[in-house]
Amino acid sequence: xxxxxxxxxxxxxxxxxxxxxxxxxxxxxxxxxxxxxxxxxxxxxxxxxxxxxxxxxxxxxxxxxxxxxxxxxxxxxxxxxxxxxxxxxxxxxxxxxxxxxxxxxxxxxxxxxxxxxxxxxxxxxxxxxxxxxxxxxxxxxxxxxxxxxxxxxxxxxxxxxxxxxxxxxxxxxxxxxxxxxxxxxxxxxxxxxxxxxxxxxxxxxxxxxxxxxxxxxxxxxxxxxxxxxxxxxxxxxxxxxxxxxxxxxxxxxxxxxxxxxxxxxxxxxxxxxxxxxxxxxxxxxxxxxxxxxxxxxxxxxxxxxxxxxxxxxxxxxxxxxxxxxxx
Numbered sequence: 001x002x003x004x005x006x007x008x009x010x011x012x013x014x015x016x017x018x019x020x021x022x023x024x025x026x027x028x029x030x031x032x033x034x035x036x037x038x039x040x041x042x043x044x045x046x047x048x049x050x051x052x053x054x055x056x057x058x059x060x061x062x063x064x065x066x067x068x069x070x071x072x073x074x075x076x077x078x079x080x081x082x083x084x085x086x087x088x089x090x091x092x093x094x095x096x097x098x099x100x101x102x103x104x105x106x107x108x109x110x111x112x113x114x115x116x117x118x119x120x121x122x123x124x125x126x127x128x129x130x131x132x133x134x135x136x137x138x139x140x141x142x143x144x145x146x147x148x149x150x151x152x153x154x155x156x157x158x159x160x161x162x163x164x165x166x167x168x169x170x171x172x173x174x175x176x177x178x179x180x181x182x183x184x185x186x187x188x189x190x191x192x193x194x195x196x197x198x199x200x201x202x203x204x205x206x207x208x209x210x211x212x213x214x215x216x217x218x219x220x221x222x223x224x225x226x227x228x229x230x231x232x233x234x235x236x237x238x239x240x241x242x243x244x245x246x247x248x249x250x251x252x253x254x255x256x257x258x259x260x261x262x263x264x265x266x267x268x269x270x271x272x273x274x275x276x277x278x279x280x281x282x283x284x285x286x287x288x289x290x291x292x293x294x295x296x297x298x299x300x301x302x303x304x305x306x307x308x309x310x311x312x313x314x315x316x317x318x319x320x321x322x323x324x325x326x327x
Contacts, residue, residue, distance in 0.1 A: 002042035019208035020179035023047035063218035069108030088225035117157035150266040155199035165262035169244035179208040239263030243319040292317035
């Protein structure tokens with residue numbers, strides 16, 4: 001681990017000033033500290049924001065939900081408003097990590113976490129995400145766990161977050177506060193960036209900006225939702241693939257469908273073709289199968305992860321059946 005300075009702030013103004021000067025924000029530290037130990041990250045200054053008042057979960061005037069960036073994962077998963085209105089979020093959080101990590105890690109930190117690609121974390125390997133222009137060892141290496149959607153010739157690493165898949169499905173927005181005290185929000189789909197030719201740029205966040213909340217918009221009720229995670233082992237493992245599904249069914253017809261996949265994309269992967277195939281149709285086994293066939297459109301499998309194409313389709317189909325009430 002490289003030497004670094006540490007400062008703890010007590011109000012938002014202090015945090016923004018420190019961030020503007022190049023400090024890196026830290027709260028739970030469950031990702032950044034690991035990367036510092038492995039010498040993948042070596043920030044000059046850590047700014048501890050764990051004492052800031054960003055811990056509320058509020059129902060918005062429109063009927064959506066605003067989750068403060070410093071809410072712990074465990075707190076969000078157990079919160080009555082989250083659990084009742086958006087089971088997909090609660091389930092994604094509960095399946096994300098061990099209880100100890102969920103008690104420390106925050107919502108803001110979770111969506112900012114970096115990939116678990118082994119080549120990214122091995123400082124002796126070529127990695128454009130860690131060292132732009134050095135190459136991507138995963139392209140011709142062991143790439144079983146890597147992405148099949150949203151990839152480029154520069155990077156094929158998957159995004160590791162589970163709850164980010166739920167946020168992507170529900171079309172959440174990320175609220176940010178800049179060093180100039182100006183507030184802005186970004187659609188979740190635009191906040192996390194595909195690698196393209198600049199895989200080292202992972203989020204649409206500016207120098208010194210602070211994530212203040214993630215807001216889920218009001219969605220038609222009743223809304224049934226859930227999260228399914230497929231992994232090599234059931235205990236504390238990252239997804240090979242996952243599916244976040246939310247359906248609004250009224251009068252026997254699907255009126256709204258929100259679907260996204262994880263473990264297969266360089267970012268949480270929204271599935272608009274699957275959604276379009278569902279809206280206006282009546283739930284049935286045949287519908288789930290037909291819609292799920294569209295889940296892997298545009299996939300570019302690698303040498304060792306071709307199995308993810310079929311696995312993604314089966315995962316989406318199964319979760320449609322579960323949420324749609326036919327399984």
